[in-house]
Amino acid sequence: MMGFVATVDVLAGPGVGLLPLLSLGPAFASLTGTPRRTTAIGVLALAFCVFLGFYNDLFHVRRGYTALLSVAGVSVAALAATADRRRREAELDTVRSVAEAAQRVLLRPVPLVAGNLRISVSYTSAAAEARIGGDLYEVVAADGAVRIIVGDVQGKGLEAVETAAVVLGAFREAAHDEPDLVSVSSRLERALNRRLSGEEFVTAVLVEVKADRKVTLLNYGHPAPLILRADGTFTLAEPPGNAPPLGLAEIGPIGPLPYRVPLAPGDQMLLYTDGVTEARDRDRHFYPLDERTHLLKDADPDAALEALRKDLEQHTGGPLHDDAAMLLIRYRGPA
Known part of the structure; x- marks a missing residue:
């Protein structure tokens, strides 16, 4: 996803403004990935953003910093969402274990x-x-x-x-x-x-x-x-x-x-x-x-x-x- 956005941004030039789309990487990673994986993808998205910002000479204007802050903000939010999802999954596993124990008591073999x-x-x-x-x-x-x-x-x-x-x-x-x-x-x-x-x-x-x-x-x-x-x-x-x-x-x-x-x-x-x-x-x-x-x-x-x-x-x-x-x-x- 991020590689595709980076490629299109290089080919289209600085006038299109695709850098904020790099935040899609950590956003999707938070749906299924671990906190470590989400962090790694967030860091990679920031690296792409910095590289493309310098490549397109965007940091002398406000748009480059806005894109960088957007990617950083979504990456942090994605990491928090991943941690919350993992916590809820652990709670659901506990509830399922309790339900299975209750079923063994209620509906015995x-x-x-x-x-x-x-x-x-x-x-x-x-x-x-x-x-x-x-x-x-x-x-x-x-x-x-x-x-x-x-x-x-x-x-x-x-x-x-x-x-x-x-x-x-x-x-x-x-x-x-x-x-x-x-x-x-x-x-x-x-x-x-x-x-x-x-x-x-x-x-x-x-x-x-x-x-x-x-x-x-x-x-x-x-x-x-x-x-x-x-x-x-x-x-x-x-x-x-x-x-x-x-x-x-x-x-x-x-x-x-x-x-x-x-x-x-x-x-x-x-x-x-x-x-x-x-x-x-x-x-x-x-x-x-x-x-x-x-x-x-x-x-x-x-x-x-x-x-x-x-x-x-x-x-x-x-x-x-x-x-x-x-x-x-x-x-x-x-x-």
Whole structure:
């Protein structure tokens, strides 16, 4: 940049007055460079300015000194901007580290094997800088059963994270203490009522898988799980009726009805949030999850879920606009 300005200035002569443009060097350097690099480019810009000033015999008039002061002033400002940028980058790295630590506490790694289930999970936050959002999941191996929750908190940001923490904390305790899913969901409802206000809510689906292959679900206004059979056929585990999300018990005080779906060895159940099915491509078409079930046939469930996640990102052609959580359950049968 500065070499080009110097060359043009030499060819055009002193009448054009291009010397102040040498300040573009340190100005651009402050955007990405280190303080040392910005200083070096600032010194080089001043050297060019002095050389061209004497070459064009400009220091006997005010214009030469004005150009020199302009380049020097921008160089000092660029150095200060570089130092400030580096400080903010360090602060952002610290915030990201804290967010990652918070995510490890909030969304703990699920067990790879629980009972007769092989489990894999994928989570993509729409807030890439924070790497954490309002979607939630948890797997708890209780006595004689595996209990699972996948949910989506209304909204985003810190409030959504706080609400997700309330739900997960209540579920982790209730999953060990309560005799059935209805009692677990009642604990979640009470915990949320102490936290939420106004029209805030959490959609969720609760799953209980017992050793006798009985799979019970409770759906609180959440997308129906996808059941993929060992023979390649699939269906949606639709609830028998609609129910309001968690936190809106006053709308439907009875709550959802438990319902059951059979699982045989080799069958899979995909739990997901609406960030998956409502992801749009450039033509505003929703992600066709029912047309991507073949991606889940990989022998490795982690690889299958990763293939589905990559296909989702390819569909949107860029970052997701909503958090997307997916939890894949593969029924292995008795050991």
